[in-house]
Amino acid sequence: MDKISIAGLLLGIGAIIAGQLLEGGHINSLVQPTAFLIVIGGTLGAVMLQSPFPVFRLGLSMFGWIFRPPVPPFRQAIDQIVNWSNIARKEGLLALEGPAGALRDPFAAKGLQLLVDGVEPDRLRDVLDVEIGAWEQQLKTGAKVWESAGGYAPTVGILGAVMGLIHVMENLSDPSKLGAGIAVAFVATIYGVGSANLIFLPVAKKLQAHIARMVAMREMLVDGLVGIAHGDNPRIIESRLQGYIV
Structure with missing residues (x-):
């Protein structure tokens, strides 16, 4: 939590x-339920209009990361990579085929299998970097759903304020209805600016921070696999990978 x-x-x-x-x-x-409906409903509609459904669904599902963030197991991954390095030095790369089949992480399994298949280190890095880039871009599009909401909400809040003032102007002859229109006008602005700067934009920034750590985890894995492919000493690999731990 x-x-x-x-x-x-x-x-x-x-x-x-x-x-x-x-x-x-x-x-x-x-x-003010009316102001809430205008701002939140209008913002939601604008975000849905700009986003494909898979992206919109991904963005909503990532909201849970704000309270239960993904925790990349850097230390555990380093120990695992060092163990693979020791196995490779003692028994050869083909001995890693068993560990590759037992991995639950598809990315790690693919990288280790490429290593077993004898792919050149530079080629190994290129293949995995492409996959990391595509995966990172996918996650960032989900985070941008919240960033977009932060951009639309203040404008929709102003729209709600104008609507409230129109209601006021239409009822100048009936003072009993002026208060409700003015309330909607000002509260809609509060909802728009407040939701953008207290919820939507902070959520987007935190999601981007979590994505950066998850990407660093995969980059560390690639660095370790490339080190094994080069035949580096396990201690040197471990020392280099520890630099990823912040």
């Missing part, structure tokens, strides 16, 4: 509510 994400979300929303109370306002003033 990522406690800092929960703390940040609660602090951001709590600060706004506390400021409202300190100014003598009421929490109910910030609760």
Whole structure:
């Protein structure tokens, strides 16, 4: 559980509510279903319009990473690579065929199998780098769903504000309806700017940070496999791979 994400979300929303109370306002003033529907519904519709369904679904599924982030097992992977290196030095590359078949990670299994097949180190790196690039791009498109939402929300909030003011202008002769229109106008702006800067954009940035660590994990694996292909000493490989651990 990522406690800092929960703390940040609660602090951001709590600060706004506390400021409202300190100014003598009421929490109910910030609760406007109409404004919420305009901003969230409009933002969601805009994001759905720009995104293919697989990308949109991926972006939504990645939201869980904010509270339960993926934790790349760097230390475990280094130990595994060093073990492969020792096996290769003692028994030859063909002895790694058994470990390759037992791996659950398709990427690691593919890389180790290429090593067993005797692929040249440079060619091995090229093949795996292409796969890493495609995988990284796919994850980044999912994160951009939230980044796009952060861009649309303030504009949709302004749209909600204009709609509220139109409602006010249409009912100038009836003072009893002016308050509701003005409330929607201002609260819609709060919802738009607040959701973008307190939720959507921070979520996008955190997802990008998680993606960077996951990519670094795969790059470390490639570096280790290339070191084994070159016949490097296991201790040298381990020392180099430890540089990936931050």
